[in-house]
Amino acid sequence: MKVDDMPALCIGLPSGVRAEILPFGATLHSLQVPDRSGVLGNVLVGLPDPNAYKRQRSFRGATIGRFANRIAGAGFTLNGERHTLSANEPPNCLHGGTDGFDRRKWEVVAHWMSALTLRLESPDGDQGFPGALSVEADFVLTPPATLSITYRATVSRACPVSLTSHGFFNLSDGGPIDDYMLQISAQHFLPVDTALLPAGAPQSVSGTEFDFREAKVLLRRKSSGYDHCFCLEPTEELREIATLYDPKSGRELRLSSDQTGLQLYTDKRADAAPAVCLEPQAWPDAPNRPDFPDAVLRPGETYLNRIEFAFSTRDN
Template identity: 40%
Template sequence: MIDPDASVLLESDDLRVQLLPLGATLCRFEVRLADGSWRNIMLGAPDVDAYRGPNRYIGATVGRVANRIAGARFLLDGTEYRLDANEGPNTLHSGDDGYDARDWTIAGRGPDWVEFALTSPDGDGGFPGTLRLTARYELVPGGAQVTYRGTTDAPTVVNLTTHPYVNVAGEASGTTDDQVLVVHASRFTPTDADGLPTGEVRDVAGTAVDFRAGRRLGDARDGVQAEGIARNRGLDHNFVVDGTGLREHCRLTSADGVTLTVVSDQPALQVYGGEHFDGTQVGTSGVPYVRRAGLALEAQGFPDAPNHPTFPSIVLRPGEEYRHTTSWLVSLASS
């Protein structure tokens, strides 16, 4: 486990959650199993420095705008803003100096909660407006929760997400292919070769990304490749979650019945299969992460929303509050 002096530990009888001020990062999520043993179900790193290197984004808070922005540019109120391009000509997770790479301050803490704070100045990464943010992590019945809040002094765009990689069979158990994913989404947003949304919103019915009734991840990965809708040789898809408000987005279940349920108020869920893991990323327990070692489940706004007027807006204006809540709830087969 990372040095306790460099992290925050929240714990109950059945859950231990470890967090880092670096990136307001969720770096460990341990659940007590029926036999009394503990299982860490989220990927991480053995030391803080790894989060600045090969394990970047794992469990971190990503922003000011998560996911991709085409051409590293967008228009807001008639003004064009140029961003830091870090994935070819495009912006991924707000550039090389996104919020995952920042040292957040601890604004307050208690036995079952901690609140991190960050001020992002006007022009940060090319984005307009000074943005003042908090990320409050807390234990809740059955799991843990984060609530993001933010205000700005000028019109801007905001789309934060937590970027955890989940493996409900255990952080060092290998591929997630045999785990079953349910996503409560009737539609998804197809992408081009660069992972940018085309603007279309397509029904999942009849495709390999129809997870509404549950699907084994290995079968889904084979299916998206066969159908020609794979990204990075597997899953990297944005789902339009059914309903509005705080609701269940998805569930991931291991062969032995450990289930993680993600509940959020966000309009979309990015599901990324961890195709980039190649053994160079060493995990929390010291075991290298193989391809597909974890599944990223990111509740967020639509990718590239500022460049698609038909997508839900991520514009934040002075006098408004950005607020985003996501919970991770755990259940066992016997419960």
């Protein structure tokens, strides 16, 4: 099936707020929300057209699975059995392997004016992961400008599962991100090694460039950028975990989630507009770290990841 046969599916509100989602990779292709003047603009940095996503693996806007982020050594041991994964970032596994969920055509289950449900069936042994996994992704727009994404999954054998949406956000119509104001409700973060894998135990954000407990300028203290997981308090309730504000456009993004981790990634490559990624997920390399929150989904359980991106505007 060609990507041409899978056009972007639009969901929208009467106000003009709308999102375009591709069945290929369950990918957020664009998201139109107003600035402080009421002018609609796309706050996602995607690829130029739907065909580009198949030609170029960029993770932009895609659904990531079976396991977001990195797994050291592209493998893990579970219930006494060693599982070898696709080492697409040798020697490690990144974002589910070479043929992750971002590379699949998802089935359209339902499509309404303001909501869309996609489904994916991942067979036992897919990219080395055990068990057959059944996944559904709901995309829902609600007034005035909130996009909710809900991932649900069941599995036939115990398997680590961490799904997320990898949106690349730019709130200033493609402009610089350095002066964005960011707040993250996290007391700790995971330091990383040269392979961007967790290095040791969580560390306090206090006194570091990772302290976003109060809103501060995003890249003033760390011009090299971020690719780090922030550790959140475990909960089964949806709660606000981060706020991103662009003084230029007046757009503000409030992120809510029920996950234990939030990956902050800043992208300033020369081939596209700069972007900020805020990805609710399990902690990276959790399958190999018994000291990390459990990320194993077992038969009879339902995996759930609820994400809300609520947009509004401010005058200053």
